[in-house]
Amino acid sequence: MEQKVVSIPDITSRPYNLSVEREMPFEASMLYKAWTEEFDLWFAAPGSVIMEGKVNSVFFFETEFQGIRHPHYGRFIALEINRLVELTWVTGDGGTRGAETIVTVELCETNKGTLLKLTHKGFPDEESRNGHEAAWPMILEQLENRLIERANKK
Structure with missing residues (x-):
C-alpha cells in the first residue's frame, strides 16, 4: 500500500509558541476520541463539525463566543492511537x-488518569500567541468538565 505524503507547514519564520498541561481523571482513549471524533462534545458548536480522525484528513468546525462565529480549519498530520494527535490549526x-x-496533543497515562500536554506552534505574532495561551487552559478545563458531565449521565 502506498503511503500518503503529509505536508507539514513551514513555521520557521513564526517562532511564537506555547505549551500547557493538564492532568485529567480519564483514560487516554477517552481524550484521544475527544480530539479525533467528538469536538462537538466539548469545543465546537453542535452540528458544525466536519471531521474524520485520519492523517491527511481535513476538518472544519465553528465556535461561538459572545454571539460571534469563529470558524476553525485544519488537517490531521500525525496520529498515534491513545498517545498523540497532531493537527494544523487555522x-x-x-x-x-x-x-x-x-x-x-500528547497523552501520557498516570496513576490518576492522563496527563495531556498541548503544544501550539507557529503563531504569526506575540498577540496571537498570548490570546491562545490564555484560552487553552480554559478550553482544556471545559474538555474535562464535559467528559465528567457525560460520565455522570451514564
Missing part, C-alpha cells in the same frame, strides 16, 4: 490570523 482575526499553526 483561524481568522483574533485567532491565528489565517496562519497555519500546529497543535500537538
Whole structure:
C-alpha cells in the first residue's frame, strides 16, 4: 500500500509558541476520541463539525463566543492511537490570523488518569500567541468538565 505524503507547514519564520498541561481523571482513549471524533462534545458548536480522525484528513468546525462565529480549519498530520494527535490549526482575526499553526496533543497515562500536554506552534505574532495561551487552559478545563458531565449521565 502506498503511503500518503503529509505536508507539514513551514513555521520557521513564526517562532511564537506555547505549551500547557493538564492532568485529567480519564483514560487516554477517552481524550484521544475527544480530539479525533467528538469536538462537538466539548469545543465546537453542535452540528458544525466536519471531521474524520485520519492523517491527511481535513476538518472544519465553528465556535461561538459572545454571539460571534469563529470558524476553525485544519488537517490531521500525525496520529498515534491513545498517545498523540497532531493537527494544523487555522483561524481568522483574533485567532491565528489565517496562519497555519500546529497543535500537538500528547497523552501520557498516570496513576490518576492522563496527563495531556498541548503544544501550539507557529503563531504569526506575540498577540496571537498570548490570546491562545490564555484560552487553552480554559478550553482544556471545559474538555474535562464535559467528559465528567457525560460520565455522570451514564
